[in-house]
Amino acid sequence: MKKYGTFILSLIIITLYSCNNSTTSTGTGKENKAEAAIEQPNDTAFFANDTILLDSYVPDSPKLTANVALKNIVLNNNAATEKAIAEISYILTGEESKSITEAGNRYIAKLKTDYMELRPEYINIRESNDMPHWLNQEFMVSSECSNGYKGFVNYTINFFEYTGGAHPNSYCTTLTFDPNDGHEVTIGEIMKPGYEEPLIELITQSIISFLNVEDVAELDEVIFDHKELYISKNVVMGKDNLTFIYNKYDIAPYAVGEIIAEIPYEKLQDILKQEYR
Structure with missing residues (x-):
């Protein structure tokens, strides 16, 4: 009888310990989303200030200027971080990258490739005194990263583009990530x-x-x-x-x-x- 009482007491202790150390349940089958994410470092992972000449042999060649500054993002594990970076890269370049630096370099390379497609048209009209103003272009990209609601991490990409239209255009794209698995939260x-x-x-x-x-x-x-x-x-x-x-x-x-x-x-x-x- 004494052994039986000791056994029951042990079960009670184990049960209480398990309850106090279990993941908080919401009754919906999902984990509580209040788990804190790693505090974002707020450092710049990629910076570039480039000038791309349409014709490097001409002193007053039309040019594209690109200023890009992208913040780092760090989630709760490597897999989550990599997934978030891949999504950020896709917004910038249309393809996935493994780091913010790689994404930034690809963005600059894409700008250059797209801009140089204007070169044949420029060659045809470069002797003209009426050089189209749209041959001079400007791009600026910056980003912000911050901790948000219920442990989520927000990443905002700000774009400024002038490609010769009536006025420049600016816009942003926002992303919110789950810090545990890196998926985009909607x-x-x-x-x-x-x-x-x-x-x-x-x-x-x-x-x-x-x-x-x-x-x-x-x-x-x-x-x-x-x-x-x-x-x-x-x-x-x-x-x-x-x-x-x-x-x-x-x-x-x-x-x-x-x-x-x-x-x-x-x-x-x-x-x-x-x-x-």
């Missing part, structure tokens, strides 16, 4: 089914405030020109807010500029999945 992943309509309403109210217009009617008529608002895929999952970014031309004319809708998480509680509240 809005649909953290929201409950049916989130779209209430989220668009929150985005609309935020844009009304951002653009300082009176109401939805003015927003629709003056800014959107009756275009239908949608949920931007460019979203930064910050520690305190979801920030939706609409590039120029996405939902409004160029002159309106970039549009930002910032929504605190406390306003999203009804549409966030339980494990992301």
Whole structure:
């Protein structure tokens, strides 16, 4: 009987120990996403400031200038980091790379290859006194990397391009990564089914405030020109807010500029999945 009592006591101790050391469960079969990611180093992994001449034998040759500065990203393990870098590289170059440095070099090489395709046209008109202004081009790329909501890591790539049109263009692409496996986290992943309509309403109210217009009617008529608002895929999952970014031309004319809708998480509680509240 004494041995039996000792056995029961041992089982109780083991059970309590196991409960205290198990992964927190949300009741959904998923691990708690609050696991902290490695603090991002905020260092520049790649920098280049290049000038590419269309004709190196001509002093006043048309040229392309490229300034590229890309931040590093470090996730919780090598496999996750490599997966994230491959996605970042694909945005920049259309192909995967194993490092930010490799991605930056490939981006510069692609710019040069594309630019030199203009050389035959330049040769045909170089004696002209009316040199097309679009032969001079400029590209600037920078990036930002930061820790965000529930341990996620945000990576934003900012582009500036002038290729001879009526005006330059600037835009950004955002990516949010799970620090444990490196997959790209989407809005649909953290929201409950049916989130779209209430989220668009929150985005609309935020844009009304951002653009300082009176109401939805003015927003629709003056800014959107009756275009239908949608949920931007460019979203930064910050520690305190979801920030939706609409590039120029996405939902409004160029002159309106970039549009930002910032929504605190406390306003999203009804549409966030339980494990992301």
